[in-house]
Amino acid sequence: MSTPFDRAAACPSCGAPITFRFAGAMAQVCKHCKFVVARTDRDLRAIGRVADLVEIPTPLQVGATGRWGNEPFVVDGRVQLDRAGVPGAPWQEIFIAFPSSGRWTWVAFAQGRWYATSEAPLPLNGLPPWTSLQPGGRVHLEGHGVFTVVEVGRRRVISAEGEMPYVAPPGVVTGFVDISGPRGEFGTLDYGDGRTIPPKLYLGRQFDPAVLRLDTGAPVEVPSAQVTAVACPNCGGNLPLAAPGTAERIVCRYCGTASDLSNGALTALGQVPRPPVEPYVPLGAEGQLRGMRVLCIGFVIRGCTVEGERYRWREYLLYGGPSVGYLWLMEEDGAWQLVTPLSPGEVQPMGSVATYKGQAYALKQSVQAEVEYVIGEFYWKVEIGESVRATEYQGPGGKISVEQAPTEVSVSFCAPLQGKELAAAFNLPPPPKPGLGGGEGTSTGTIVIIVIVIVIILLVALSDCGGSGGVIFVPTGGSPSFGGGK
Template structure:
């Protein structure tokens, strides 16, 4: 009796095909490492046992993540060809994300996964020591694997919600398990998946989709033909979602924040917002910064306060999007503008927080403070909520900036540099409002150049009188002066970002 598997040779690799035990349709295995597959016709989950297939259940429907990637898209990584043959979709408290299974040469498999609005390409990694239980890997703690130091960036309980194609592993559908992500100061990402014992390990680094030379991507016209629109669950007004990565969106009519983590087809949750904040750069505006065209897709206003202090300060963050470069943040603080993006790795920070080191450069801490999101508008690739709180540290090395943002389950870093206010106004064609873009970092020089000698002398006299009055008040009351700048150039350099 002939084997049910058909071995087929192609110009690229050898793959196997067998009939689905559920419906009889052909199920293909292009990678020798694949043990499971999902039938594209009846959604049966099948396991490969030698030269036979066994049906072990039925897979849930995929949620449409509007990704440009799709099965059998191909590309190159470090001059090695690969093909996407499978997809795993997970959920956790903060939303959902997708991992794509890539076969490199028919014998090895890698994972192309989402990462804070970007992508990471990882390969299976053999640990020289068994990974500790996830309860021992606290967020922010450091540990070492195979001689490399890592910082625990996230520790989440996740569930597999759906899968497609062929897979080297298949966690139990809907069963919770821990996923711990660790990052190094050289930009490496180590993922530990605790659905098996010992846990699976994958090591990778950030990639740009444009650098992978991808072909066979989803047709753009197909994406555009599917309307991502719905009625606001609060006021009923039409709401449109423009980005594939969006996990939150605001209603333009009533300003409600709408949670998209369960998909548009699910029950939409919303949170009302009062006292809207009007962004200086309108959402939807496009501008040229650092050689790329960016569109403002999101805006949030945040407030901060230093531990032990009572003086609050505020700043604004614009979420910028470029199809090939992903997401950046344009930060508008009282001490100036800056352009930053999430890092893939995790900088090494001194125990007392006074300094940090990343990619061979040392940064000194400028500010440390508690932050809270008070208003949001537009779309975001993470689940943003009004009232979200984090602890932030800001570091600097000249004009280069580095920021840490820590929540209960995650530590994220961003890096970038200061940018001139006039350049921001010009980039978004708002030169007519450039005076509104000026911040305190430019005021001493720009203002002095316009003042006459008499005006300067008058200002000095007023300052001296005020100092005498303040000195008298201080000595009589026994109070102490503030040691920090607060919102006047203190803890307002932008904070960290998802």
């Protein structure tokens, strides 16, 4: 039964009036003192003060109204979170209420995709232990299905506005697990703090923002980011910044200083060795690639060791604005691939086979891939020596790449890309031939050429010395190939 202070009362922190507009809202941020005020069945309680909001672009501003399909909605609040103890850019989730039905959903935007999740009943046997889940593993939630574990981590609320159905006290660390299903399903297992905050389950799916219509008539799409610039804190060089909302680390192309980005300012961490070769696609180059406008913002050289031999390849990070997100180009021995992120739940690895869209991809190789050189702008805190387990499956139309880090897994599709198509997209001269200009390390093709030259010299020398002829086998073979991207 409702009580007189269920919907309107005074803020227990500052005394300002507070009104809960949505019956399902159980928390609200006081506009005057910025304390989160929780509604209980007895009274209102101030559970912590939030920091100032971080400027993260969204068309779904608090107070906006519209229709989701045929149902009216109102943007009632938003919360901003970060990965507790792990410095990095925060993300935000938007609380949307449907007054006519009383239901609600959380909406998030990441990597050019929109997700909506709502609270779902916990499985009868509860959530599996947080420590038992690993990125890339499978989890069965009774009554809901089988999902792929995408990320295992800890998070905390740093800021919020408006009202919400529930929010953890600001600064309190809670465990979470993000999961992905085979048909666009998405969810979060919220483990609470293990003491006073109970676990919750949120399930939903990826959706097309075209189903949303704002009453203002404005489209529901994230504004395109404008390229700005920051100055390297070491050399003062001008560094273009394409995605200030998600960029976390920038490595200066001029002096090699690595810096973390926070609130538009760079904090220098130290210098790293510059790549021994210039990237074929220059940093800052803009292109029109397969119908997408993209900017080249990062360049990485990675390598792996197989049976004592070191193999290297090059990767280019592309940014297509909020609507496209991040893509990768990968080049190895003159062969190019366009690498597009997939939802991990779309790919089902089972032993030596991975299934994607009903088709089988055969295991090709699995290696430990390490970052050797890096310059440019990146959406994670890339480091020299950073290592992931990279596994590839070959099949129809290209390769599936699965990269597993300690706390998360990423999955990509690697489609062949002709060098002439790439050159035309960025208005560049044709790419260098395989084995030429590979100053970052010796490729297999270069090794073979060197061996052949040495053999010819030895044969000539033996002939001059009257030596007898012989049969010499020159080893050939391709180097491993990998799908780019973190």
